[in-house]
Amino acid sequence: MSTVVSLMPRDRSPNVEALRRDQSRERLLLFSLCSPGLLIVLFLLFLPIGWLFFFSFVDGAGNPTFEHYRRIWTEGAYVQIFAVTFQVSVLVTGICVLLGYPLAYCLSQVSSRWSGILMLGVLVPFWTSLLVRTYAWLVLLQRRGLVNSMLIDLGIIDQPLRLVHNLTGTVIGMVHIMLPFLVLPLYASMRSIDMTYLRAAANLGASPIRAFWQIYFPLSLPGLVAGLVLTFILCLGFYITPAVLGGGRVQMIAQRIEASVHLYPTWGPASALGVVLLLLTVAVLLASHWLIGAWRRRIG
Amino acid sequence: MERDKAGVPAGKALPVTIRHLAKHYGVVKALDDVSLSIAPGEFVTLLGPSGSGKTTLLMTIAGFARPNAGSIMVGETEVVRLPPHKRDIGMVFQNYALFPHMTVGQNIAYPLRLRRIPRPEIDRRVERVLELVQLGGYGSRRVDELSGGQRQRVALARAIVFEPRILLMDEPLSALDKQLRERMQIEIRRLHDQLGTTTIAVTHDQREALTMSDRVAVLHQGCLMQFAEPRRLYERPANRFVAEFIGESSFLPVTVEGGAARYCGQVLTLAEPAREARRHLLLLRPEKLVFLNGTADPSVENRFVGRVVDAVFQGESVLLTVVLAGGDEILARLPNRQLDRGGVPAAGSEIHLGLSAEDALLIPGED
Numbered sequence: 001m002s003t004v005v006s007l008m009p010r011d012r013s014p015n016v017e018a019l020r021r022d023q024s025r026e027r028l029l030l031f032s033l034c035s036p037g038l039l040i041v042l043f044l045l046f047l048p049i050g051w052l053f054f055f056s057f058v059d060g061a062g063n064p065t066f067e068h069y070r071r072i073w074t075e076g077a078y079v080q081i082f083a084v085t086f087q088v089s090v091l092v093t094g095i096c097v098l099l100g101y102p103l104a105y106c107l108s109q110v111s112s113r114w115s116g117i118l119m120l121g122v123l124v125p126f127w128t129s130l131l132v133r134t135y136a137w138l139v140l141l142q143r144r145g146l147v148n149s150m151l152i153d154l155g156i157i158d159q160p161l162r163l164v165h166n167l168t169g170t171v172i173g174m175v176h177i178m179l180p181f182l183v184l185p186l187y188a189s190m191r192s193i194d195m196t197y198l199r200a201a202a203n204l205g206a207s208p209i210r211a212f213w214q215i216y217f218p219l220s221l222p223g224l225v226a227g228l229v230l231t232f233i234l235c236l237g238f239y240i241t242p243a244v245l246g247g248g249r250v251q252m253i254a255q256r257i258e259a260s261v262h263l264y265p266t267w268g269p270a271s272a273l274g275v276v277l278l279l280l281t282v283a284v285l286l287a288s289h290w291l292i293g294a295w296r297r298r299i300g
Numbered sequence: 301m302e303r304d305k306a307g308v309p310a311g312k313a314l315p316v317t318i319r320h321l322a323k324h325y326g327v328v329k330a331l332d333d334v335s336l337s338i339a340p341g342e343f344v345t346l347l348g349p350s351g352s353g354k355t356t357l358l359m360t361i362a363g364f365a366r367p368n369a370g371s372i373m374v375g376e377t378e379v380v381r382l383p384p385h386k387r388d389i390g391m392v393f394q395n396y397a398l399f400p401h402m403t404v405g406q407n408i409a410y411p412l413r414l415r416r417i418p419r420p421e422i423d424r425r426v427e428r429v430l431e432l433v434q435l436g437g438y439g440s441r442r443v444d445e446l447s448g449g450q451r452q453r454v455a456l457a458r459a460i461v462f463e464p465r466i467l468l469m470d471e472p473l474s475a476l477d478k479q480l481r482e483r484m485q486i487e488i489r490r491l492h493d494q495l496g497t498t499t500i501a502v503t504h505d506q507r508e509a510l511t512m513s514d515r516v517a518v519l520h521q522g523c524l525m526q527f528a529e530p531r532r533l534y535e536r537p538a539n540r541f542v543a544e545f546i547g548e549s550s551f552l553p554v555t556v557e558g559g560a561a562r563y564c565g566q567v568l569t570l571a572e573p574a575r576e577a578r579r580h581l582l583l584l585r586p587e588k589l590v591f592l593n594g595t596a597d598p599s600v601e602n603r604f605v606g607r608v609v610d611a612v613f614q615g616e617s618v619l620l621t622v623v624l625a626g627g628d629e630i631l632a633r634l635p636n637r638q639l640d641r642g643g644v645p646a647a648g649s650e651i652h653l654g655l656s657a658e659d660a661l662l663i664p665g666e667d
Contacts, residue, residue, distance in 0.1 A: 199364055200397035202384040204411035204458070211385075214410075218401045 049278070056271035068272035078256070078273075082280075085253045088167070088242070089235035092174045093182075096231050099175065100182040101224065107183070108190035119187075126180040134244045137173045138164060141245070165247025173245040174238060181234060182227035189223020222292060229288040233281050253277050313341035313496050314375035314465050316361070321370030323356055323522075330356040331367065332522035338515075343492050343499045345509040348519035349545070355470065357519070358502045362468055363387050374465050390464030390497075394471045396455035398443045404430075404454050405439030411462040429457045432491070449480045456488070460495060469501040473508060485511045506546045510534070518542050540663055543583050550630035551581040554662060561662060564626035569601035569657040579665030586619065586633035590654040600654030606630070608645045618644055622651055 059065040072078045103122075107115050125133060140146045141163035148160040163169055193216065201211035239254035246252075253273060260270040316338040323331040331353045338344050346354040359365035361372055363384030372380045379387050398407050405426050412422045430436050433453035438446075446454065452472065459467060472488065473481045489512050492499050503509050509516045510530040518525040518533065518541070526538040537543035540551065552563050556574040560567050563582060574580065590600050606622040609629070618634040632653055634644075645651055 194395075194397070196393055196395065196397040197399060199362075199384070200391070200393055200399070201410075202364075203362060203387075203389065203391045205385050205388070205414040205462070206410075207385050210414065215399060 052267075052271045052274050055267040056275045057268075058266075059268060060266045065268075068268045069276075071269065072272060072276060081251050081253055081256050082276075084251060085236060088170060088174070088250065088252060089232050092171055092178055092235050093228055093232045095171065095175045096178050096182045097224070097228060100179055100186060100227065101220075103179075104183045104186040104190055104223075107187050108193075122180050122183055125176070130177060130240055133177060134173055134241045137169070137176065137245060141169050141172065164245055166249050167246070169245035169247070170242045170250045173241040174235060177241055178231045178234060182231045185227040185230065186220065186223045189226070190220050193219045221295060225288055225292055225295075229285065233284060236281055236284070237277060312463075313498050315340045315373075316466060316498055316500065317371075317373040318357075318361075319371045319373075321357070321360060321367050321372065323353075323360060323365065323367045329353075329522045331360070331370075334370075334519075334522070334524050336517055336524065336527060338498060338500065341496045341498055342514045343489070343501070343512060345513040345516045346500065346502045346519060347504070347506060347509040347516050347545070349504060351521070352519040353522040354502045354504075354519045356522075358468055358470055358500065361466075361500065362389055362391050377465075388462075388465050390459035390462065390467045392452075392455045392459045392467075392469040392472045395475060396451045398451060398454055398458070400443055402443070403439065404435070404441045404443060404446070407443065407454060408439075408458045408461050411458065415462060425461055429461045432460075432494075433457045448476050449484065452476060452484060456491070460491075460497065464497070467495075467497045467499045469499065471502055471504070474503075474505075481508070482511075488512060510546070518545060520545075536661065537583065537663060540581060540666065543663055548586045548631060548633070550584045550586070550628075551663075552584065552624070552626075552628050552630070553665065554580040554582045556580055556662075564624075566602075568660060570660045570662060571658050572662075574662050580662045581665045583661045583663055584630050584632075584655065585659070586631040587617070587635075588655060588659040589630075589632040590656070591632070591634050591638055592652040592654045599656065601657040602655040602660055604630075604653045604655070606651055606653065608647050608649050608651050610647060611644050613644065620645065620651070622653065 056068055057064055057066070059067060107118055107122075110118065138145075142148075143160045143162075145163070147163060148157075151157045152160065163172070197215050197219065198211050201215045202208070206214065237254050238252065239258065242250050242252045243255050243258075246255075254277075257270050257273045257277070260273060261267070264270070316336070318334060318336040318338075321331050321334045322329070334353070334357060336344075346357055348354045356365055360367045360370075360380075363379070363382060367380065370380065371378060374387075374389070379389075398404075399410070402410065408426045408429060409422050412425060417425075426439060427436070430438055433456055435450060435453050435457070438450070438454075443451065443454070452475075456472070459469075469488075473484050476484060485508055492512075501509075501512065510533075513530060515527060515529055516533050517527045520541050526533060526542045528536075528538075533542060534547055537546065543549045543551075554561050554563050554568065554574075556562075556576055559573065561570055561574045561580065561582075562568065568582065589604075592600065592603065604624055606624040608620055609623055610621040612619045616636050618636070618639065620632045620634060621629060622632055623629050632651075
């Protein structure tokens with residue numbers, strides 16, 4: 001039987017057409033499964049962004065204009081706001097790394113029972129409403145709040161510290177809210193690092209500190225960069241926490257966009273700010289993508 | 301001294317002396333008072349089933365597990381309390397543990413970098429050790445570009461490049477396929493003869509242990525069962541565990557009275573006179589049994605009559621399951637070249653098996 005089949009010319013092999021049809025039918029089925037999601041992305045993401053983009057280039061009378069972008073570029077206030085946004089984002093991301101890296105490391109090292117309990121500590125605030133947590137910080141940090149009265153009672157300070165309605169309050173609140181976004185991807189990547197690498201390093205003569213910096217840290221970098229980028233991008237567009245805890249003294253770009261909506265009769269100025277923020281975000285993403293890619297190429 | 305022939309300074313190899321090493325995990329004794337004396341330059345394999353304590357023993361030598369008691373001397377140095385990075389012991393890990401963010405060359409250079417050896421010297425030594433493991437010119441390759449066998453060699457190169465005081469290997473060949481494993485066994489042995497470093501390897505593969513080692517330490521439930529040369533381990537196992545773990549074996553209950561050993565009333569002629577004890581077992585290696593049907597070979601002192609239960613053709617031999625007159629089941633291996641003469645005995649047929657006195661070994665029976 002087998003010799004008969006192998007002697008047949010290739011195009012007369014059995015079931016070629018039918019099998020090809022089966023495969024394309026399967027593909028179509030898979031595509032139809034994800035099409036609702038694709039449609040939602042198309043209508044709820046790309047169309048609004050398209051409108052935003054369009055409005056940023058027209059004036060009140062509907063004529064095309066670069067006026068909104070010119071204003072952003074020439075008026076110092078806007079540049080200042082972008083600078084503050086970046087400063088706050090860098091500061092918050094930096095503090096998140098300093099707090100989150102040891103936390104993620106600890107989570108990845110302890111037994112699964114303890115990591116479950118500790119993980120709950122990270123996730124429960126994460127599940128709580130953003131607004132609730134922000135106002136909770138307001139209560140804690142205000143002039144006669146829990147933190148100040150405790151410090152005064154303990155005799156550490158005489159006058160209440162100005163912890164809120166300024167940069168300090170904004171940063172404290174944002175760090176608290178952003179921390180899980182850094183810790184979760186970092187923890188996931190740390191869990192996948194084989195600890196025998198550290199044993200191998202020790203065996204080859206590396207002290208624990210050297211083994212950490214030369215072996216563990218480089219291997220945890222992809223997770224760290226992923227968490228860092230996520231945190232930084234979320235910071236760039238953050239609205240509620242800076243608005244509540246900054247008390248108007250810390251103006252970030254999202255607040256400015258909100259103000260522009262009320263201030264100007266058209267959508268143009270707010271749209272232009274939104275487009276600039278979007279482009280900056282994309283730039284950050286591309287830069288980090290390129291960095292990770294370069295690192296991957298280096299280590300394989 | 302083989303190693304002197306290879307032209308390696310004989311003074312470099314160090315002895316390893318392990319005394320009364322104990323390690324408990326709760327009530328489980330992973331190591332139960334283990335003592336071992338390893339000669340300078342010796343290749344020793346720790347052999348045992350999983351859970352026998354062989355890996356724990358290796359990890360305590362490397363410093364990754366802290367024993368509850370005992371002493372580990374490498375040369376004149378007590379290392380049992382030293383942290384791993386101060387022990388200067390090379391190790392090949394089971395899955396090689398090659399750093400994925402470094403090239404082959406960087407991996408091998410790492411222990412040298414840690415020792416602050418100047419750059420040109422590092423490059424020279426990396427290239428030399430790569431040639432030694434037959435990977436010359438692979439220095440700039442990425443680790444994930446290598447095959448399993450090549451990774452194995454890189455791991456070996458990294459473990460020996462800094463000239464450690466002793467070398468450890470944790471199941472070094474378990475991730476390789478059978479053919480490559482057998483080739484690497486010979487290669488590791490050759491490399492060891494060239495370097496002369498005292499080497500301790502762990503394996504659960506008895507053939508690997510017999511092939512590579514000068515001496516094999518058989519462990520079982522945290523206890524050292526026997527520590528001897530491969531040949532002695534096979535021919536003169538100290539107890540039933542070693543006899544069963546290494547090679548094929550069957551056992552016959554034997555009584556010893558007045559210096560005469562008997563199986564079912566039949567007096568046995570033994571290699572060594574039997575000591576008085578309550579119970580003994582006669583060890584039968586299947587391939588040592590001689591097929592006697594129709595012939596009366598006078599050079600074979602002991603003769604057993606039985607009935608063939610099962611005959612399995614295995615290529616180079618036929619494995620027979622035979623029930624003796626006393627009801628005990630034994631295995632016998634009939635070499636392929638004897639088949640022409642006698643043919644494969646059919647199940648149910650009577651068979652006469654011989655065992656020469658020098659192959660008749662008594663081992664202590666369990667109480």
